[in-house]
Amino acid sequence: MSTKQTTRAARVRRHTRVRRRVTGTAEQPRLAVFRSNQHIYAQIIDDTAGRTLAAASDVEAALKGDGSKSDRARQVGTLVAQRVKQQGVTSVVFDRGGFRYAGRVQALADAAREEGLVF
Numbered sequence: 001m002s003t004k005q006t007t008r009a010a011r012v013r014r015h016t017r018v019r020r021r022v023t024g025t026a027e028q029p030r031l032a033v034f035r036s037n038q039h040i041y042a043q044i045i046d047d048t049a050g051r052t053l054a055a056a057s058d059v060e061a062a063l064k065g066d067g068s069k070s071d072r073a074r075q076v077g078t079l080v081a082q083r084v085k086q087q088g089v090t091s092v093v094f095d096r097g098g099f100r101y102a103g104r105v106q107a108l109a110d111a112a113r114e115e116g117l118v119f
Contacts, residue, residue: 015098022095023047031080031092031119033108035099040073042080042108044092054083073104077111084117091118 005013024030024047034041041057056079058064058072063079066072084092092112099105113119 011098013098018095018098022093024093024095028091028093029053029084029089030095031109031112031117032095033097033099033105035073035097035104038069040069040076040104040108042076042112044080044084044089053087053089054080056080056083070104070107073107074111077108078115081112081115081117085115090116094119 022030024045026046026048030045030047032043032045039058041059042055043052044054045052056063056076058069058076060079063072063075066075094109096105096109101109109119
């Protein structure tokens with residue numbers, strides 16, 4: 001029997017390792033990213049209160065089916081940054097969710113930075 005991990009189990013293990021250090025507070029919430037094969041999701045989370053402050057995904061009607069997956073990730077990053085800035089939050093900690101910081105995850109992060117979020 002092989003001891004090789006599945007791709008999902010390896011990602012969950014990486015995410016657990018990252019989450020030991022990354023925690024969102026009311027002053028500096030956590031920007032959590034989840035990427036599936038087809039879609040990308042982003043949430044701004046205050047871990048101390050256990051509340052999601054803002055969320056966006058490319059499943060929403062406004063962003064559905066526009067351009068490539070990277071283009072949609074940029075739109076999600078822009079949208080989640082706009083939504084959380086309306087609540088007065090400008091600084092976040094980035095939680096890449098065990099995914100590599102490249103491609104769609106990086107595109108989302110860069111778009112959120114361009115919109116004024118600091119992390």
